[in-house]
Amino acid sequence: MNLDLHLVLNFFIAMLAILNPIGNVPIFLQHVSEESLEVQKNIARLMSITIFVIAVFFYFLGQPFLGLFGITIPAFRIAGAILLMMIGIRLLHGKSKFDDSTLQTQTQNLSPFVQAKQKLSNIIVPVAIPIFVGPGAITTVILYSQRSESGLTTFFMIMAIAAACYIIGIVLSLSRWVSKRLGHNGMQIVSRTMGLILCAIAAQFAIEGIAQLIPNLFDPQFVHTLK
Numbered sequence: 206m207n208l209d210l211h212l213v214l215n216f217f218i219a220m221l222a223i224l225n226p227i228g229n230v231p232i233f234l235q236h237v238s239e240e241s242l243e244v245q246k247n248i249a250r251l252m253s254i255t256i257f258v259i260a261v262f263f264y265f266l267g268q269p270f271l272g273l274f275g276i277t278i279p280a281f282r283i284a285g286a287i288l289l290m291m292i293g294i295r296l297l298h299g300k301s302k303f304d305d306s307t308l309q310t311q312t313q314n315l316s317p318f319v320q321a322k323q324k325l326s327n328i329i330v331p332v333a334i335p336i337f338v339g340p341g342a343i344t345t346v347i348l349y350s351q352r353s354e355s356g357l358t359t360f361f362m363i364m365a366i367a368a369a370c371y372i373i374g375i376v377l378s379l380s381r382w383v384s385k386r387l388g389h390n391g392m393q394i395v396s397r398t399m400g401l402i403l404c405a406i407a408a409q410f411a412i413e414g415i416a417q418l419i420p421n422l423f424d425p426q427f428v429h430t431l432k
Contacts, residue, residue: 209358216349217365223342224256224369226376231399232336234380235296236328240320246378247321248328252337253374255329259338260346260366267347278344282414285335289407292331296400337373340410 233252237245263270271281315323346366353359416423 207355207357208361209352209354210361212349212352212358213361213365216345216362217368219345219349220260220342220366220369221372223339223345224337224373226373229332229336230376230380230383232292232296232403233332233377234383236332237324237380240324241317242381243317244320244324245381247318248324249377249380250374251321251325252328252333252377253370255325255333256337256373257367257370259333260342260370261363263338263343263346264350264363264366267343267350277417278340279414279417281343282340282410282417285340286407286410286414288331288335289339289403289410292336293400293403293407296403297397298400340414 233249237248240248271277349362350359353362412423
């Protein structure tokens, strides 16, 4: 079996860029800022594992899974655009956290790991999907999986996903440090800036989804869909 190391390295770089752990820190913080440091670290670890599982799932079963429900990549892009637009608008208005006060009251006496598991169940959507693993990441995983021509290459592709997710876990674990350095006003500025960026990303997802459905509708320089 031949190992296509160049393909694996390209895949790792592409995944790290698309998953964008540093750029997504403010979004992660908006959902866990009221948790203790230990709970935050546990959520970060569980989030990285969740992202890994989702990415591997789509690596092996992406096309059959979407096809099972009759979902196309363009439809997934447009759906992701709608969800991201809602999140972006919430951030722009300073309403970035979901109302989970009841959950916090019920779990405050539990261990940090159990609290993290229950918190994670509330933020898998939208944090894991589609902020980290969005249409772009899913499309990338599916396309690269089709280019793997040996079991050894596939193994190292999975290791590349694991390495990218490990980096995500480290970055998210340090998010409390980032929050302290920025302060309340700094986080508000970052939050609103990220809200604007998310709205722009949502618009781009929508453009790309529509462009795939209706070719030549938009100027090609504004469309970056993966072929």
